[in-house]
Amino acid sequence: MTDIHDVIVLGAGMVGVSTALHARMRGLNVVLVDRRQPGEETSYGNSGVIDGGNLYPVAMPRDVPTLFQHALNRQTASHYHVGALPKVARWMFDYWRWSAPAKLEETARVMRPFFAQAVETHRELMAVAGAERYFRQTGWLELYRRPESLAAQDRRLALAREFGIDNVKLTHDETLELEPHLKGAFAGSIWCKGADTVSNPGGVTKAYAEAYVSRGGRFVIGDAMTLEKVAGGYRVQTADGPVTARQVVVALGIWSKALVAKFGYSVPLSAKRGYHRHYKPAGNAFLNRQVCDEDVGYVLCPMEQGIRLTTGVEIALPDAPATPVQVERAFAHAKDLFDLGEPVEAEPWMGRRPATPDSRPVVGPAPRHEGLWFAFGHGHWGFTLGPATGKALAIAMQGAPQPLDLSPYRIDRW
Numbered sequence: 001m002t003d004i005h006d007v008i009v010l011g012a013g014m015v016g017v018s019t020a021l022h023a024r025m026r027g028l029n030v031v032l033v034d035r036r037q038p039g040e041e042t043s044y045g046n047s048g049v050i051d052g053g054n055l056y057p058v059a060m061p062r063d064v065p066t067l068f069q070h071a072l073n074r075q076t077a078s079h080y081h082v083g084a085l086p087k088v089a090r091w092m093f094d095y096w097r098w099s100a101p102a103k104l105e106e107t108a109r110v111m112r113p114f115f116a117q118a119v120e121t122h123r124e125l126m127a128v129a130g131a132e133r134y135f136r137q138t139g140w141l142e143l144y145r146r147p148e149s150l151a152a153q154d155r156r157l158a159l160a161r162e163f164g165i166d167n168v169k170l171t172h173d174e175t176l177e178l179e180p181h182l183k184g185a186f187a188g189s190i191w192c193k194g195a196d197t198v199s200n201p202g203g204v205t206k207a208y209a210e211a212y213v214s215r216g217g218r219f220v221i222g223d224a225m226t227l228e229k230v231a232g233g234y235r236v237q238t239a240d241g242p243v244t245a246r247q248v249v250v251a252l253g254i255w256s257k258a259l260v261a262k263f264g265y266s267v268p269l270s271a272k273r274g275y276h277r278h279y280k281p282a283g284n285a286f287l288n289r290q291v292c293d294e295d296v297g298y299v300l301c302p303m304e305q306g307i308r309l310t311t312g313v314e315i316a317l318p319d320a321p322a323t324p325v326q327v328e329r330a331f332a333h334a335k336d337l338f339d340l341g342e343p344v345e346a347e348p349w350m351g352r353r354p355a356t357p358d359s360r361p362v363v364g365p366a367p368r369h370e371g372l373w374f375a376f377g378h379g380h381w382g383f384t385l386g387p388a389t390g391k392a393l394a395i396a397m398q399g400a401p402q403p404l405d406l407s408p409y410r411i412d413r414w
């Protein structure tokens with residue numbers, strides 16, 4: 001089949017699926033291409049928080065004692081492969097620079113209009129896809145074991161108030177009113193009331209993909225790395241033969257780096273790998289929402305498959321063998337807070353957050369290739385920002401007035 005489409009979307013994670021669905025809803029003739037079925041990579045295994053109230057990005061520690069602790073490689077929140085360090089040193093240095101307090105504040109302000117659209121744009125696609133059964137409008141909890149950690153959030157809470165974000169500081173006992181099965185000693189929590197959470201991120205991504213197909217969108221298995229520029233557009237090889245379109249969107253998560261390099265664009269994208277494992281809750285224990293153990297660095301997520309324990313960051317090359325040491329370390333701490341039973345799977349799952357050093361995604365047109373668009377690098381928050389990204393790109397591809405200023409997300413900002 002060699003018919004010409006309006007748009008090829010490469011990558012069927014949350015970002016690509018949302019882009020394809022929005023483009024289709026605007027009447028474009030779209031083909032979505034992935035080497036797997038939709039929502040089976042990073043968008044499958046995350047914590048399922050749609051954090052519309054997000055402010056400061058996940059930062060690298062800057063004080064020497066904490067950096068030293070992480071360097072020992074025994075932390076739960078972080079882990080790294082020594083062999084990867086030479087390849088990621090420049091990225092780590094830039095990430096460290098972008099973790100300075102003034103830079104975090106700058107990022108929070110730049111990213112606010114994007115995050116502010118997150119819940120609304122998800123609810124829009126949720127309704128289109130009939131995916132309501134996955135959604136909980138109960139917010140999520142950041143739990144702090146140490147009083148001083150909770151107190152340190154006051155600056156952020158003040159900024160949140162400035163932006164009208166609904167965050168509430170709760171004592172230990174108030175936290176237990178929301179989550180009666182939490183246990184142990186902790187100081188309190190912040191209830192991020194404005195967030196939505198889901199019980200199956202992969203299921204949500206697949207539901208959006210099914211909505212796209214049921215509206216006449218085409219999904220084909222293919223290899224994005226075969227993309228080439230041809231007269232009048234772009235062509236990619238698929239299981240159905242070559243597919244051609246006037247425009248193409250690169251939404252390949254961490255794998256975007258290799259494809260855009262083929263077109264001469266160098267982008268500082270590194271994998272912040274993360275793991276999850278599901279556990280049966282012991283007895284009748286349950287959670288109503290995702291709970292992040294902030295002082296240790298992992299999240300407990302009530303999912304259809306069980307309680308999903310998701311880990312912090314592992315710095316490693318994207319395809320290096322899995323080293324899920326953080327899962328066992330987090331499990332040892334999680335038992336203080338919640339009664340976890342047997343693991344559901346034999347092995348933990350591994351995913352790759354596609355991370356830029358300035359914690360902003362790359363969204364917008366390619367400066368030197370007409371019809372080539374980028375939508376990747378959403379790091380810790382691609383599940384949250386996928387629908388807002390897809391909407392902004394679909395509008396931009398049609399040249400319509402844009403509610404979101406895309407200039408902070410240009411690929412040539414470095």
Ligand SMILES: Cc1cc2nc3c(=O)[nH]c(=O)nc-3n(C[C@H](O)[C@H](O)[C@H](O)COP(=O)(O)OP(=O)(O)OC[C@H]3O[C@@H](n4cnc5c(N)ncnc54)[C@H](O)[C@@H]3O)c2cc1C
Pocket residue numbers: 010011012013014015016033034035036037038039040041042043044045046047048049050051222223224225251252253254255273274275276310311351352353354375376377378379380381382383384385
């Ligand atoms: C442990 C963990 C917890 C997280 N928690 C959250 C959270 O609570 N909230 C949140 O917002 N985000 C969270 N994230 C981050 C979020 O999951 C990612 O930012 C997001 O899934 C990225 O989506 P994506 O569509 O860009 O990439 P992906 O979901 O990785 O999709 C990329 C797609 O490209 C395809 N592909 C790759 N190469 C090729 C090729 N050559 N040809 C064809 N197809 C190809 C892949 O098969 C894949 O389907 C978490 C991540 C992790 C690891």
